[in-house]
Amino acid sequence: MAERPSVWTVVVAAGSGTRFGGAKQYLELAGCRVVDRSVAVAAQVSDGVVVVVPAPDVSSEAAKLSAAAVVAGGPSRAASVRNGLAAVPLDAAIICVHDAARPLAGADVYGRVINEVQSGAAGAVPVVPVTDTIRRVDGGVVDRSTLLAVQTPQAFRGELLREAHARAGDATDDAGLVEAAGHAVVAVEGHSRNIKITRPDDLAAAEAWLAT
Template identity: 55%
Template sequence: MPGTPVFDAAAAVRVWTIVVAGGSGQRFGAPKQFASLFGDERVIDRSCDVARSCAGRVVVVLPSADQVENWRAARPDDVAVVGGSTRSESVRAGLAAVPADADIVCVHDAARPLATAALFEAVVAAVRAGADGAVPALPVTDTVKVVDPSGAVVSTPDRSTLVTVQTPQAFAASVLRAAHASGAEGTDDASLVEQAGGRVVVVTGESWNHKITDPADLDRARALLADRHETALS
């Protein structure tokens, strides 16, 4: 949860976070990043709060120019930009606003508001230790099948070698810029760094760090926060 910053000036490592919030929310039925989460807090507010606690500055990627103008007026310490038509284009729009002297860039989906400061710290620490990129991951517990276009099973991968990944993802800034320079598309930024030959490592993810995709996911996040609030008061 947002709290004491885990990075400070003494570390001499300049960390920026791009919070990707440029989606239209077609599957959700509305822009989910602006949905109410807990009290007066929206999904995007919590995602940005934890990012600010862990990085020198935050770039927020939003769907429209009007939303950018409103965000800048309300939160002048953030950098706000308009996103693109795809996730990768939105990340590139945010990356263009990150100063050239940044050492590490985190990319975080606004739709994962329950990521903690400790998770940001873990991925950044892995990059500081020498990795080109680091992603939070959880083991796959179900059996996974590879199927062809007709629906026939082609193979069954060994699930001990499989993980599901989350955000925030952290990268050496120069590596992330190089991976995006070709204009390639990917479902996450680590896949672009991998395609460019970068070394990406995993850190232990958080089971509660769900991505809000549909209204049921939002209800689950609200219930979890309400339970934590009640526990803190008891």
């Protein structure tokens, strides 16, 4: 049986929570902080977890989080991921990147993206169908059958993710950077419960999911 490649995860929890109205990653969700839930699941499937938090919180969070390293975020999401990558061992074969604001991502979703990369893909992202009707700003309805909503965790071959970030580009997610570097990223099945905590009602929805 082939040896499993090393897997590390960077959990990005460096946002200020402007749209939420505060640092949502530290809020309690059914008795556990949002960031702690995200880190706990990442740890189940990873050889090590690096957590990226706001710079002022590094010392206090290093004492609270069960992680291999806690590092300061940067001025953008991509910069924060790069700071996290710097703390990941160079021999990590597969690197996952996960937004702490998605605390309900399960080990099954991690498994699907990791398996795709282990099978040879440059990267893999979980997706779900778009169910809302989408309109263009200038008018007209977009055919939602051609759209997919992208989630995290996203998994990549370690050297390709580092290569993409070395270009110092910026994107809303890491798959965009890897694709811009010329590599194909495949889509796998995500999960409807893997919601992103963006506004207060999202936290209530996450609590409802946990209660089911």
